[in-house]
Amino acid sequence: MRRVCVVGAGVIGSLYAAHLSRVAEVSVLVRRPEQAAALREGLRVSGKSDFAARVTAASDPAELPEFDLGIVSTKATDLDAAAARLARRFEGATMMTIQNGLGAEEILRAHGSWPVISAVTFMSGVRHDDAHVEYELDTETWLGPYAGSGTTFETVEEVHDLLVASGLRARAFADLRPAQWSKLIFNATVNTVAALTDLPHVSQFAATAEQTDLGRLVRDLMDEGKRVAAAAGVELHEDPWEMNVLAVRRGETQAAEGAYAHVPSMLEDVRSRRRTEVDFITGALVREAGRAGVPVPLHTAMYRLVRAREQA
């Protein structure tokens, strides 16, 4: 597994491309020719790591070299269009999806019969320009075989080893669903609460003293999500509430050191008046709840509020 193609060079894609370029031949596929041109001049990472990477970049998939591993790291809202550009190409490659929420693997597989690796990541950063990304949270990528797509666990372990060798943190799972659902419930809650309150992920998200404290809402939303997971037969890898408390505590430590509190991506989207990923995150959870017959009035309310916020 010496050749990697990263599809979509936002924050997450750029972090993968830059790090992996230290241990593999990396190409990057982007939508805009200007970004491809900028990336060919070098991809810079600052923050948690600080280096410049050499990558091949193209805005036309026909110009891409062959690769063994494709990391599809567009936003969930752009995934379908990106996957369509890969259709009938790179048939020997294994593809890895990294989108927030649920359903990315199915969208990708509608365009080709690649073996697929499911992944979630907790890394985060800030995009400074087309070819410069600041690495903020150097947390793990979790990956596992997407059932029914012909991916073996050995392939997953190979990708895991490659990520670790490149300086990123990773963990391989035989079944990713418990981790994917933990993150889904965490994201469906923290992202929508942040998007609607205009608050970064700060200590109020864990405050539970009063009935109407924000932390109570966060916990209630997570409890709803946990009921859906249980009904869907998923045993969660981590408790989303504990993930929330830990993340808030880490944020407080960083704030004390003068760093910014983490701005969840859905809040960034709302602030920049972009379409959010709410359909893939909360929308996916609400659809799963419907399938499992579990009422989720609070997530339904959050979904409607964020959709309305997008339209305002």
Next chain:
Amino acid sequence: MRICVVGCGAVGSLFAANLASLDDVEVWAYDLWDEHVAAINEHGLQLSGAGEVVGRVRATSDAAEVPACDFGIVATKSMHTSSAVAAVAHAFEGGAVCSVQNGAGNEELVAEHVREVIRGTTFPAGHLADPGHVVWDTKGDTHIGPFEPSPAPIDKVRVLADACTRAGMPTVALEDARGAQWRKLIFNAASNAIGALTGLSHGRVAEPPTRELAWAVMAEGGAVADAQGIVLDTSPEDLFDYAARKDVAYDHKPSMLQDIQAGRETEIDFLNGAIVAFGERNGVDAPLNRTLTALVQGLERR
């Protein structure tokens, strides 16, 4: 008869200026905004728009100046009820005080400082144009009745209703004014909180994807009213649809949205927060109103 309006913003000014047109009523206004007070004392309190009125009103920002009054009409924003009424309570030792504020929970606060309390709900609306000048945007009815835990006698309620009505502010005296209050509260809680969180006008809140949410939020409020034995005078849902008409208030930006956009504190604790609190006291859970309360409080503190 002497009446003091406590909090002479838009709604307070509608009462003060109109009541001042009556020969048998002397009107005072207690307000902390000095320019407004000075303008009222110099040129009178001016209304334009739905009615042209200039009322001779004695305004002051010094509570000690307010003489003994027969009635008080409290029209501050709800978060200022306690401090305003506490400051001027000496004027109402023999009088009755009526809240015409938004939401629920204000009368309880008034009753901490005044013995005879009147529950009120008012629909007329306006906005402050300049110091001493309020634009009267919409006319509407007011419903008042004794506040049960610390009531003013119904005869006094009728005297106040009669004065307001004669002054051009149609007011109905009721033995139980809770139905009117909770109808407006339930309507306001849904429209304001959803509007504040989404940035949508009232008419758009009444459309998908928020329409079903608004109706579910109102249903919770209805259940909390039921549990208290309150019979709503008319349906909040009908009011919601009526207000959403293009020729009524489709484009109206809910006041809570205006507050959020201006970086001001909102009345959330007296709207959705009050539905949650009254629900809790009566064994009814209101999870959607609790959700909206937590979110708007978060938005206030961002």
